[in-house]
Amino acid sequence: MDRRALAINVLAPVAFTVAMFVVWEIVCKALKIPITFLPAPTDIWAALVKFWDPIVDNSIQTLWTTVAGFLIATVFGLLLGIAVGWHKAIYAGLYPVLIGFNSIPKVAVVPVLILWFGIGTVPAILTAFLISFFPIVVNVATGLATTEPELEDVLRALGASKLDVMRKVGIPRSLPYFFGSLKVAITLAFVGSVVSETVGANKGIGYLMLSAQANFQVPLVFAGLIALAVLGIVLYAITAAIEARFTGWAFRGQVHA
Amino acid sequence: MHYGRGARAVQAVDRVDLSIDRGEVVAVVGPSGCGKSSLMRLVSGLAPVSSGRLTVEGREVRGPVKSVGMAFQNSNLLPWRSALDNVLLPLEIVEPYRSSMRKERGAYRDKALRLLESVGLAGFTGKHPWELSGGMQQRTSICRALIHEPEILLLDEPFGALDAFTREELWCALRDLQAERGVTVMLVTHDLREAVFLSDTVYVMSNRPGRIVLRREVDLPRPRDLEITYTPEFSAIVHELRVRIGGVRH
Numbered sequence: 290m291d292r293r294a295l296a297i298n299v300l301a302p303v304a305f306t307v308a309m310f311v312v313w314e315i316v317c318k319a320l321k322i323p324i325t326f327l328p329a330p331t332d333i334w335a336a337l338v339k340f341w342d343p344i345v346d347n348s349i350q351t352l353w354t355t356v357a358g359f360l361i362a363t364v365f366g367l368l369l370g371i372a373v374g375w376h377k378a379i380y381a382g383l384y385p386v387l388i389g390f391n392s393i394p395k396v397a398v399v400p401v402l403i404l405w406f407g408i409g410t411v412p413a414i415l416t417a418f419l420i421s422f423f424p425i426v427v428n429v430a431t432g433l434a435t436t437e438p439e440l441e442d443v444l445r446a447l448g449a450s451k452l453d454v455m456r457k458v459g460i461p462r463s464l465p466y467f468f469g470s471l472k473v474a475i476t477l478a479f480v481g482s483v484v485s486e487t488v489g490a491n492k493g494i495g496y497l498m499l500s501a502q503a504n505f506q507v508p509l510v511f512a513g514l515i516a517l518a519v520l521g522i523v524l525y526a527i528t529a530a531i532e533a534r535f536t537g538w539a540f541r542g543q544v545h546a
Numbered sequence: 547m548h549y550g551r552g553a554r555a556v557q558a559v560d561r562v563d564l565s566i567d568r569g570e571v572v573a574v575v576g577p578s579g580c581g582k583s584s585l586m587r588l589v590s591g592l593a594p595v596s597s598g599r600l601t602v603e604g605r606e607v608r609g610p611v612k613s614v615g616m617a618f619q620n621s622n623l624l625p626w627r628s629a630l631d632n633v634l635l636p637l638e639i640v641e642p643y644r645s646s647m648r649k650e651r652g653a654y655r656d657k658a659l660r661l662l663e664s665v666g667l668a669g670f671t672g673k674h675p676w677e678l679s680g681g682m683q684q685r686t687s688i689c690r691a692l693i694h695e696p697e698i699l700l701l702d703e704p705f706g707a708l709d710a711f712t713r714e715e716l717w718c719a720l721r722d723l724q725a726e727r728g729v730t731v732m733l734v735t736h737d738l739r740e741a742v743f744l745s746d747t748v749y750v751m752s753n754r755p756g757r758i759v760l761r762r763e764v765d766l767p768r769p770r771d772l773e774i775t776y777t778p779e780f781s782a783i784v785h786e787l788r789v790r791i792g793g794v795r796h
Contacts, residue, residue, distance in 0.1 A: 439622045446590045447639045447694070448610040457635065461626050538626040538674060 328508040333515060336508035343497060348516050351482055351494040354410055355524070358417025359478040366422040366474070367467065370429025374459065375451075380430065387426060395420045395481055399488040413485040413493060420481035421474040428470035432463020465539035468532035475524045483517065494520075564749055564758060568697070571724060571731040573741035573748045577791060581756030582734040586702045589732060590614050615691030615729075619703040621683035623675040629686045630671040633658040636694040643694060661689045664726075665719050681712035685719060692723065698730045705740065714772055717743055725769060738784045738791075742766075743775055748783075750790050760790045 310330045316322070317329035324332055337344065373380050373387075395416055402412035436459055444454045486495025498513035566572045574582050587593035588600060591610040600607045615636070623632045637643035637654050647654065662671050665685040675683055684704060691699055701720075705713040717740060724731055724744075735741050741748045742764055750760035764783060766774060774780050 437622075439618065439620060440624065442592060442618075443616070443622050443635075443690075444639060446592055446610050446614065446616045447636050449639045453639055457638065458624065461624070464626075536626075538676075 325505060325507045328511050332508045333511045336506070336512040337515065340509055340512065344494075344512060344516055347492060347494050347497040347513075348520060350410075350492045351413075351479075351486065351517075352520060352524075354413035354482040354485075354493065355417050355475075355479045355520075358414045358419075358481060359421055359475055361414070361418045362422035362425060362474055362478060363471065365418070366425025366470075367429055369422070370426045370463075370467070371433065371455070371460070373426060373430040374433025374463070375455070380434075387423065391423045396484050396488065399485050402485070403489045408489045408491055410492075413482040413490060416485035417478040417481035420484075421478035424470045424473045424477065425467065428466040429463050432466035433459045436462045465532075465536040468528070468536050471528045471532065472525060475528045476521060479517070479521055479524060564761070566698075566730055566732060566747075568730055569728045570747065571733065571745040573733045573735060573745035574751060575735055575738060575741045575748060575787060575791065576751030576756065577753055578736065580751045580753050582736075582751060583702055585751075585756065586616075586700055586732070586734050589698075590616055590700055613697040614700055615694065615696035615698070616700045617684070617687045617691040617702070617704045619706045621675065621680075621687035623683055623686060623690075625675050628672050628674055629662060629667065629678065629682075630655070630658055632675070632686055633662060633689045633693050635690060640694045658689070658693055661693060662686070664723070665689060679712075680708055681716060684708060684716060688716075688720065688723070692727070692729070695727075696729065698732065699724075701731065701733045701735075703735055704733075705737070706735070713737075713740070718772065720744060721770065738787050739775055739780075742780060742783050742787070743770060743772075748787060750787060760787070762787060 314329050314331060317327060322329075328336075369383075373383055398419060399412055399416055402415050406412055406415070433455075440458050440462070441454050444457055449457070482493065483495040486493035487499050490496045494513050494516055498510050501507075501509035501513065564572070574585060576582055584593065588595055589607070591607045591614070595607065623629075624635065627635070634654060637658075638647055643650075643654065659668075659671055662668065662685075665688070667682060667685055667689075670678060670682060675686070678686065684707075688699075688701075688704065691701075704720075705716050708716065720731075721744060723729075731744075733741065733744060745764055748760075748762045748764060749758050750762070751757065752759045762783065766779060766783075
């Protein structure tokens with residue numbers, strides 16, 4: 290990385306983040322905003338330090354329910370996406386059902402899940418799964434549906450079976466769509482598990498924030514938000530790195546720029 | 547051969563009667579939209595025959611024919627595979643290579659490398675399609691069509707998207723490959739010089755529905771050099787074909 294790229298890719302995000310917190314701090318102090326309304330970053334930092342152990346503890350819970358739900362969604366979404374992209378009849382049959390299902394706000398499903406599985410980890414994982422599989426299905430199916438017929442002809446002229454065409458052309462061709470959807474899915478899964486934790490749970494960042502709010506520990510509520518933001522960025526960065534690793538060919542413009 | 551059904555069906559090719567000898571190079575020329583590519587899809591088995599008979603190697607064509615290698619106007623290389631892996635693709639599909647792919651991978655790699663070297667791509671085998679020029683992509687595409695040693699090579703305007711110099715370079719590459727392997731070639735093109743330079747027999751097709759209106763044997767001696775394209779004999783044949791196609795259009 291040359292100095293210019295370093296400045297843009299590393300220094301710029303850091304500078305913006307620091308500037309945001311500085312402005313926040315100045316506004317809070319200058320306008321004397323009460324700590325119970327909007328705590329200043331220094332107050333939040335103090336809460337982070339003070340409640341470090343429970344925050345880490347609950348973050349791990351949220352992190353693992355998110356990742357578990359996300360992984361289930363990835364496998365399920367990939368398989369369903371291939372099925373939908375495989376045949377027009379499956380596409381026509383499943384699509385309205387999928388759209389209908391996706392239109393249900395997932396927060397409305399959480400009570401049902403709690404009814405079935407009780408308060409705790411399982412509803413959080415399932416909510417994360419339910420909310421995040423849809424973009425994966427849609428993207429994989431789109432990738433398959435937009436495969437150039439000429440590329441398929443190359444294989445069909447060799448006497449390749451439908452399965453061959455899928456393995457050699459369809460699936461590699463739709464991988465950029467698949468990995469692209471993972472970035473959306475991971476953030477959605479995160480939303481899902483936190484939503485589930487705030488509706489009914491005994492552990493997790495969502496639960497921590499809910500009980501902090503009940504006790505008027507506003508800096509701790511914000512500390513929870515900060516923890517969520519950090520986790521979200523980390524998860525996003527991991528999926529983005531995986532995407533770049535596996536589908537470099539689709540981003541050739543950036544590689545050679 | 548028809549496209550579509552019922553009243554909206556378009557007849558693409560009609561009463562096309564031609565036979566190609568083993569090792570022969572045949573070119574099919576004609577105006578745009580005359581059904582040249584449809585004929586190609588028929589011979590390859592990609593499109594079904596609606597009436598008449600089509601045999602390859604004495605057997606009637608009912609589906610894709612494995613003894614055929616195809617290359618199109620677009621190289622249609624898979625962008626996620628290197629040139630070498632693109633050339634290896636048919637071996638992953640066509641028997642008997644397919645079942646021995648795991649065991650013989652090294653040998654097949656060498657074979658593909660040799661083929662790519664023979665068309666002047668020795669230093670580019672590890673490159674991805676977008677890192678290759680148009681001419682290199684097309685060479686790779688022709689290598690891919692040849693790797694499984696098909697009896698027949700079907701070329702659908704393979705040099706149509708290239709500049710004139712690259713095109714002539716690739717004529718020579720194709721000429722040498724064909725001479726070396728004795729493969730039967732069916733070349734669809736609208737470049738008459740290309741047709742005459744490369745082939746033993748040129749067929750001229752009419753407007754849709756495509757029919758064969760002229761069969762012209764090219765009796766120029768082989769091996770042919772690019773110089774031959776500037777001789778009066780060469781020009782006379784090209785002119786004769788041109789006149790015939792000009793007549794077809796009106």
